[in-house]
Amino acid sequence: MAQVHSVLVRAGREPCAVTGRLAAPRLRPYVAGYSAFRAGAGATGRRVLPLSLAVVVVDFAGLGALVSGPRNTPLVQEEAGWRQGVAIGLTPAGARAVLGVPVRELTGTVVPLDGLQGSRVGELVGRLEAAPGPAARFAVLDEVLTAWLRPERQPDATAARGWQRLQAAGGRTTIGRLAAELSVGRRRLETGFAREIGLTPKTVARIARFQDAVQVLAAPSGTFAAAAACGYADQPHFNREIRAMAGITPAELRALVQYTGQLRG
Secondary structure, rough: OOOEEEEEEEOOOOEEEEEOOOHHHHHHOOOOOOOOOOOOOEEEEEEOOOOOOOEEEEEEEOOEEEEEEOOOEEEEEOOOOEEEEEEEEEOHHHHHHHHHHOOHHHOOOOEOOOOHHOHHHHHHHHHHHOOOOOHHHHHHHHHHHHHHHOOOOOOOHHHHHHHHHHHHHHOOOOOHHHHOOOOOOOOHHHHHHHHHHOHHHHOOOOHHHHHHHHHHHHHHOOOOHHHHOOOOOOOHHHHHHHHHHHHOHHHHHHHHHOOOOOOOO
C-alpha cells in the first residue's frame, strides 16, 4: 500500500517481513493496495500511524479480522499486535463500495470486520489461511473483494476527488488552491470532507505529507533531509511533525520502518 499503516513498538530478534501488490485494475479506485506481513520473533506491540485510508487487517495469529479507520494521531498497542496476515487499504470510495459505510464512521476507530460484513468474514479468513503464500492470498482478495463490491455506493464526489488530489500532491497544496481546482468553494470542500471522511482537508494534507516522509525514511538510502523535503518548511518543522504524528523521533521511526525484509512465504 502507498501508506504505512503501522510499525512495531519494539523490534525483536528478527526483522519483520512484508510484501505488497496493487489490487486488480477494476478494484483500484476502491482498493489502494494489499500487503502481506509477518512479525519477527521477539517483536512486540504495534504503533498505528496517522493515515487517511481505512485498513482491513486479517491476522492469522489470533486477533482475527479488524478494520482500522483513518486517524491523525498514533495508536499504540503495547502488547497486542498483528503478527501474521494481510492488510487491505481502502480509499473513501472503497469504504462505501466494499464495506458499505462512509469512511467517517470508521475514523479514529478499530472495529471487528464481521460487524460490517457478517458471516462472510469467516469464509474470507479461511480461504486466506489456506492459501499457500502472499501471491495466492492476493488473488483471493481480488476475487472476494470483487464479489463484495457495490460500485453504486458512491461517496461525496467533491470529498473523493479532493482526497485523491491531496494524495497525488503529497499534501503539498493549499486548501484554497484545491477548492479552485475542484471548482467549488472552500466551505463546500470542507463540508464534503466532514460528511464523507471525518477529517478536514488540512488534516488529510498533513497526513499525506507525513506518509510521503515515511516512504522516504523506509528506503535504505532515505535521509532526514530528503524526508523533510516532503513539504516541510525546514528540518525543525519536520522533526516536530514526526514527533506529533508518530509519537517518536524521526530516528526511531526510520529504524522501525527499515526493520523489514521481503516476505516470500
